[in-house]
Amino acid sequence: MPKKTKQKSKYTLSHFKRELPLHLMLLPGLAIILIFSYVPMAGLIIAFQDFIPSKGMFGDQEWVGLKNFEYVFHLPxxxxxxxxxxxxxxxxxxxxxxxxxxxxxxxxxxxxxxxxxxxxxxxxxxxxxxxxxxxxxxxxxxxxxxxxxxxxxxxxxxxxxxxxxxxxxxxxxxxxxxxxxxxxxxxxxxxxxxxxxxxxxxxxxxxxxxxxxxxxxxxxxxxxxxxxxxxxxxxxxxxxxxxxxxxxxxxxxxxxxxxxxx
Amino acid sequence: MRKKTKGRIAFQIINYSILALLAALCLFPILNILAMSFSSATAVSAGKVSVFPVEFTASAYSYVMGKKEFWTSLIKSLERVLIGVPLSMVITIMTAYPLSKDNSQLRARSVYAWVFFFTMLFSGGLIPGYLLIQNLHMMDTIWALILPTTISVYNIVLMLNFFRNIPKELEEAALIDGANQFQTCFLIYVPCAKPSIATLTLFSFVTQWNSYFDGLIFSNFPSSYPLASYLYTVVVKRDLSTLSLDDFKLLTMVDDR
Missing domain, CATH: 1.10.3720.10 (MetI-like)
Structure with missing residues (x-):
């Protein structure tokens, strides 16, 4: 293994080659977390829409701003x-x-x-x-x-x-x-x-x-x-x-x- | 040497009693329910059961064993655990290993770490999660239960801390001998971290075995419920629509509340 130098060197091809296996190892975990945690998080935009399920999760929904929140806050x-x-x-x-x-x-x-x-x-x-x-x-x-x-x-x-x-x-x-x-x-x-x-x-x-x-x-x-x-x-x-x-x-x-x- | 003062002895006695009491508090409800399960319905409703069964009977167990749904959901749960736990462990190890490196060895480490940590604090919640599973056409499949719970960031954090405690020299020696990162991880690090891997396997098993809510919402038919979800329907809807008249009679034999 090459000796580590304290000074910040530029990110070169050799760095990339050395780190590539580590990136590859992170890939499955990253894929799962992106699909099952971040996609639902992006899906939270439906809170601001008049959501109609048949149009699909990221479909062409009507934006209603904070109307849904208003509705919830006014529930008895x-x-x-x-x-x-x-x-x-x-x-x-x-x-x-x-x-x-x-x-x-x-x-x-x-x-x-x-x-x-x-x-x-x-x-x-x-x-x-x-x-x-x-x-x-x-x-x-x-x-x-x-x-x-x-x-x-x-x-x-x-x-x-x-x-x-x-x-x-x-x-x-x-x-x-x-x-x-x-x-x-x-x-x-x-x-x-x-x-x-x-x-x-x-x-x-x-x-x-x-x-x-x-x-x-x-x-x-x-x-x-x-x-x-x-x-x-x-x-x-x-x-x-x-x-x-x-x-x-x-x-x-x-x-x-x-x-x-x- | 350490001298035992009166106060110290008094403290020890109180301390031991408190701890014994706490232990009893934790054990008692479980023993109580176990005793009730082996007691006859009349003894239970008369409130005679504490820790030992009264009028011993195993009719509650034969009632459950006789249900077809119990066995299908048990198989579903076993399937879930047998696929889910090993998959979860392999991915946890493979994620924790690169994250346990220094910034000098993996430049983007902090970025990756934040991507994972962020999900610990925020989540998409119920409805987007449901829509996602539906859009992926995973409803009623075992994958709807396994994949979203594969990664527990908490377990990854524990795992990477265990990996950090392994001497760096081992890794350097392995790399000098020509091992690549995959070999270093699975042939050097994993054997060294066996006790912690056993602990995390237990955690992961408990999560997979106990979760019932995903089973309830990601299934269209009760036949694809895992055991915990089935149990939920039994406990909650004791005598609602799922039970026939015969069932109801049987149930009153077991529990006449």
Whole structure:
């Protein structure tokens, strides 16, 4: 391999020849992403058109400017839906960040390896289940008459709560179950980040007289800062999505029962 | 050496209890549903089932096994996983390898990286995606399910970070011995990254196996549903149009809600 020179040389034929295999390797991935991600993105222009499907996706459609948006904004349920989305997304992002970080910190304090491994595996389990399956599971568990959670609540003297039907509790149910499903997975990323922190830093902190709390606060957390910010940024992409899969399942299951009249 | 203070011991006890409680919280719903599935309908509706089955019966399972749709959708799901996961892994590796290089080795690296990263933040959404699949005449085919989910940029980012941790000397040695980039990637890098490839294969398997929504919208007929989509119709429309009267009677035997 030719020695790399720091100065910027011109892009020559020899460069191209050397890099050609790398470009070729990127080709299949690039093709898929162009077709299945960028073409639909370009397809978003239909938002500004009076779209008639029979004319085709990029056909000769009539442009209507922001009329479609106006229509949506004036729908009666829009304000409430927007409010719900923002509240749900906000709490999911905050709790989806705080809970795994705290869990990772707690797990990191465990010295008994077998316990650590077992807890980690169990907590990781819900991540592998689809929302469809979990929808079914929670429907049974949160059921007001036969569900185990409500049995516990009534046994403790409370009144049973219809978690999936009562609109006072639906948002909270969504948030809690989402955090429940994903915190084990999130914690793995943070645990990896903790393991990556230089142990010399802890030695230095100890010599300076820091106890465990201060070590966590001044060494572990700053060491995780980069990964926390990264995960935060990535989760921001889901704000207006607010977990479509989950809501779709939980809500439709409830409607299905309602309409079947059981 | 490390001295155990009282506070430290107290912290450890609380810490272990919290973690054990969390683990129990994660395991309990799954055990509960498993126990319910093996219990009789009367025991379930009486709320007697917690972690162990009451009045053991496997009628729920024989009900599902007896459904033709269950088997066709299971085969569809297996097909999806068997084609989709290897394809996705090969393309992920082939994309991550060039992206793990320096800018000096691949000048357009940052451009490529942004092209991929951009899709992590923005997407075309439901309707254009549906129109695309329709225009490509992929409705009801297995490709409508596999191809759009082949690339997960998140997995590519993980993969390229694993590749970056492999010592550069290995690559240089391979190139000196006359290997080309394809050989370096698949004969040197891939064996070195086996554990991470196993992890990503698992992720990719879970995505392919669990996604139900694409199965619902990209299929015109219930016969082309993968397992997760079929399951969705079962869970949601427990007793709507898809069920015959006999089915309904059977279902009340299993679950009388």
């Amino acid at each position: 349920g829009f304000g409430q839906a927007m409010k719900n989305t923002v509240i749900i997304a906000f709490w999911k992002i905050i709790l989806g960040l705080v809970v795994p970080v705290i869990f990772a910190l707690l797990l990191n304090e465990v010295r008994f390896i077998k316990f650590k491994k077992t807890v980690q595996t169990i907590v990781y389990l819900p991540y592998f289940l689809s929302w469809v399956v979990l929808g079914g599971i929670f429907l049974d568990i949160l059921s007001p008459s036969t569900g185990i959670i409500n049995q516990i609540i009534t046994a403790l003297g409370g009144k049973e709560i219809f978690f999936l039907g009562d609109n006072e509790y639906f948002r909270e149910t969504l948030i809690v179950t989402d955090v429940w499903k994903n915190f084990g997975y999130g914690a793995i990323v943070y645990l990896a980040a903790i393991l990556g922190i230089d142990t010399d830093l802890y030695e230095a902190a100890k010599i300076d007289g820091a106890n465990r709390w201060r070590q966590t606060w001044h060494v572990t957390l700053p060491g995780m800062r980069m990964i926390i910010v990264l995960m935060m940024v990535l989760s921001l992409g889901n704000v207006l999505n607010a977990g479509f899969d989950q809501v779709f399942n939980f809500y439709c299951i409830y409607l299905g029962i309602l309409f079947s009249g059981v």
